[in-house]
Amino acid sequence: MENDIYADLARHMSMMGLPLTEGLVDILKENFTAEEAKIVMMLPATDIPLKPVTIDELADLKDIDQKHLADILEGLTERKLIFSGENGVGERGYALHQAGFGFPQSFFWDGSKSPYAIKMSKLVIKYFNRKVTKQAFGGNKTKAYRYIPVHQSIKPDVQAVLPHDMMKSVLDKAKLFAVAHCTCRVQAGLMGRACNHPLEVCLKFDEMAQYIIEQDLGRQITREEAGQIVHKAAEAGLVHFVDNAAGKVKHNCNCCGCACWNVGTIRRRKIPRDELMAVYFIRKTDPDLCVGCGECIDICPVDVITLEDNVATIDEDWCIGCGVCATKCEFDALNIIYREDQSPVPADFETLHKEIRKFNGEK
Structure with missing residues (x-):
């Protein structure tokens, strides 16, 4: 009977949007009692991420104290198994952790190396195989999600870019900032495959x-500190990754090809780039300026x-337009430009996830 609860x-x-497999059931069984599983099923699964529901609203659905x-x-x-925060009128509420917004990240944001973290890493890797x-x-x-080119790769005289395609604009629009550990690199380290990236x-x-700060999953920082982290990430060869929205972006990861679920997957050619990510930019090389040094x-x-021929x-089928290569080019031989025939970036976080929910409902 309890197994039926976890399957439910x-x-x-x-x-x-989380694929239904035994791997998902195993993660849930490890973390919830049967009673907790019943309660969690009261939280809406069709809402956009980070949209809390109050106790009053939930109690109205069921005859429960x-x-x-x-x-x-x-x-x-x-x-750290569900999200909590304030709704639009300042009332405390709760929501499911959704893919990329706590599931499975909440197991690893704090950088713990505990036996529990190791166990969850194994279960998460088992679940999130290539098919899932x-x-x-x-x-x-x-x-x-989408990639934003590193600042050093932007040349306004070659390619003017919209404000939402610059990390500075993303930071300027946010009001509260926190930093946590890269969950992909934490998992890799737990499995003995750590890389040298920050x-x-x-x-x-x-x-x-706010959630990250309240639950001690990371620490509060200033806008200036966030900018410094972005700059150092670019210098380390990391890729800026954000919600695929022009406004109200909720997070920025800085990803490597060694461990990260998106950049690493593309690097290893496991899933075609355009099936996995929104890629709005691509690199072009100026053959007259390239000296074939190979730094990029x-x-x-x-x-x-x-x-090829020293150039x-x-x-172009796999380039993600991240602009990381620009940080090493001393000859100004490359340009990051917009790809042709790309759909506009969704207006904001809510619009993005309403589009995604609409598609999930039609499947």
């Missing part, structure tokens, strides 16, 4: 930042650059 919860969570309900939800929040990753993030026409580079904004080949996070040549 997995089916409930599949309504928000409000204090008991509140105690369970607060306990789950303290164990492709279904969760590649099955939707509107992609949840860990504390996962930025959260506004509602997401070594730093490319997705391994798409080769030398750096790009595999």
Whole structure:
């Protein structure tokens, strides 16, 4: 009977785009009691991420004591298993962790190396195989995430860019900032595959930042500190990754090809780039300026650059337009330009996830 409860919860969570497999059931069984699973199923699975529902709203759905309900939800929040925050009128509420917004990141944001973290890393890796990753993030026409070129690669005289395509604009629009550990690199380290890239580079904004701070999953920082982290990430060869929205972005990851679920997957050619991510830019090489030094080949996070006739040549089917290569080019021989025939970036976070929810409902 209890196993049926976890299967029911997995089916409930599949309504928000998480593929239903035994791997998902195993993660849920490890973290929730049967009673908790029943309570969690009361949280809507079709809402956009970070949209909390109050105790009053939940109690109206079921004949359940409000204090008991509140105690369970607060306990789950303290164990980092669900999201909590204020709704539009300042009332405290709760929401499911959604893919990319706590599931499975909440297991690893704090950088813990505990036996629990190791166990969860194994379960998460088992669940998020190539098939599940492709279904969760590649099955939707509107992609949840996009890349922003590093600042050094932007040449206004060659390619004017919209404000939302610059990390400075993303930071300028946010009001509250937090930093957590890169969950992909934390998991890699737990599995004995650590790389040398910095860990504390996962930025959260506004509602997401508030949750991270309240639950001690990261620490509060200033806008200026966030800018410094972005700059150092670019210098380290990391890729700026944000919500695929022009406004109200909730997080920025700075990803490597060694460990990260998106850049690493593309680097290893496991899932085609355009099935996984929204890619609005691409690199072009100026053959008159390129001297064939090969510096950009070594730093490319997705391994798409080769030398042909002593000129750096790009595999345009896999280039993600991150601009990381620009940080090593001393000859000004490359340009990052907009790709043709790309759909506009969704206006804001809510618009983005309404588009995604609409598609999930039509599948």
